[in-house]
Amino acid sequence: MNELVLSIILLAIFIAHFFFSWFTVLKNETWFFALVVTITFLTPWMSHLWHILYGEDRITKCPESKLDEPFGWTPCFEPTYNTFVNTYEITLVAENIFFSVLDLSNLSLLRLEIFNINSSVTFINF
Numbered sequence: 001m002n003e004l005v006l007s008i009i010l011l012a013i014f015i016a017h018f019f020f021s022w023f024t025v026l027k028n029e030t031w032f033f034a035l036v037v038t039i040t041f042l043t044p045w046m047s048h049l050w051h052i053l054y055g056e057d058r059i060t061k062c063p064e065s066k067l068d069e070p071f072g073w074t075p076c077f078e079p080t081y082n083t084f085v086n087t088y089e090i091t092l093v094a095e096n097i098f099f100s101v102l103d104l105s106n107l108s109l110l111r112l113e114i115f116n117i118n119s120s121v122t123f124i125n126f
Contacts, residue, residue: 010046017042040102059089
């Protein structure tokens with residue numbers, strides 16, 4: 001029940017942020033761009049909050065893992081769905097890289113638009 005309540009609260013924040021962004025800060029942009037901005041700025045912290053409250057699996061749950069070494073989890077790696085979608089060592093890193101690139105792209109698009117610079121300089125163009 002707590003997960004349902006948190007999901008509803010996070011969804012309401014997401015929808016509110018989308019409409020606020022689209023009708024105020026990004027009023028000259030398309031709805032798709034406003035949605036991308038909302039996704040890239042809200043998903044990382046919502047994901048962290050969810051995993052802090054409800055847990056996240058670790059790959060290091062085996063006797064061969066070396067907890068004090070970088071990449072000490074590699075002896076425990078198994079290519080399963082849960083490993084790629086719900087583990088601290090892989091999912092969190094992939095999510096942070098993906099959303100950081102998308103955030104930087106969005107910010108550069110907005111910066112270029114504010115200063116009336118040609119947007120062909122950016123590497124992800126919406």
